[in-house]
Amino acid sequence: MDPVLQPKLTDRLDWLVDWLYPPRCRACGGRIYGRDAEYLCSGCWPQIRLVSHPLCNVCGRPFFDASGDDHHCAACLARQPYFVRARAWGCYPKDDRVEHPLRQVVQKFKYGRKVSLGKPLGRLMAQGCQEFLKGCHVDLIVPVPLHPKRLRWRGFNQSLLLARQVSRLYEVPVDPFVLCRERETVPQTQLAEDERRKNVRGAFATYPGKLLKGRSVLLVDDVYTSGATANECSRVLVRGGAREVYVLTLARTV
Ligand SMILES: [Zn+2]
Ligand SMILES: [Zn+2]
Incomplete structure (x- = not known):
């Protein structure tokens, strides 16, 4: 079944x-x-605006003109990411002065430390992105890690809680000890797009002895904003031997 x-x-x-x-x-x-x-x-x-076609067939950015087909967005044409494809469940406006229920719920989860939101949000993401997930054929799920200091403050890694729901529904193992955050970074929300890339450059590493060779990985995070974090994690995973990396997030900004 x-x-x-x-x-x-x-x-x-x-x-x-x-x-x-x-x-x-x-x-x-x-x-x-x-x-x-x-x-x-x-x-x-x-x-809630769910991410739907037409969208960028690499980063998953939805296009406002609903009449065309999927195609590469300008950013992905200019700079090919290290991941194959990214997808989010829903989207909300980039401007954080605009109130939006999806932003509200993500903030409650992360900054309000509502660990109980992990399960319902993970389910929404996993069930809402079935078409994407069934097309990926991944054999390992990796959450974006937090720096140990941030993990101690929050008490949980929100990406791992979301990843567990995908793992449960699709019976693909999740391993939180593949990637680690070696360097503490300024929260990406405070930075402009080009600063975000510099901020996360060299911040992640793979744990020694992890067998990634030839494996197809699904990277899970809470929000996709500029794609800098997803791209840097993907770069490290590919350098560590992963055959390909797909990215799934609960939300993305538009
Ligand atoms: Zn794109
Ligand atoms: Zn409500």
Whole structure:
């Protein structure tokens, strides 16, 4: 049976928990009515723009003109990334003055240290990107690592929590000890696009003794903004022997 459709015991337990404690919207905290609007309320759902075709067939940037086919965007034509393809589940505006439920929920997850959001957000991403994931044929999932200092502060790596849901649904192993963050970096959100590339250059390394040779890797992160982090991690993975790298994120900015 399709692993995505196979009912799991934990799904039934989730239903029981929902019955005992009625679900709240993960973005605005409002009450959710009915099962069809899982995770987000009827006010927040319509604001979520899911990434859909036509899009850049490398970085996955959606094009606003919905009439054309997928093609390379200008950035990917100018500079071919180290990854084969990237895809995100949903998108929100780059301008952080614009309030958006997807940004809100990502910020609650990361900066509000809401570890409980890992599962629902990971599921949304994994189930919403089925078409992309089934076309990748990856044999290993690698989350983007945090620097140990940041990991101690947050208490969890949000990318690993998201990656675990992909691993569970597609039965591909996830290994958080492939990549490490050797150098602490300034948060990318504070930097301009060209500064982001410099900021992450040389920040990642592979753990010694990791057998990556010939393996097809899915790199998982929470948000794709300039693609600098995804590209630098992919460069390190390819240099470490990976045959190819695909990138999956919960969100991307547009
Ligand atoms: Zn809401
Ligand atoms: Zn592109």
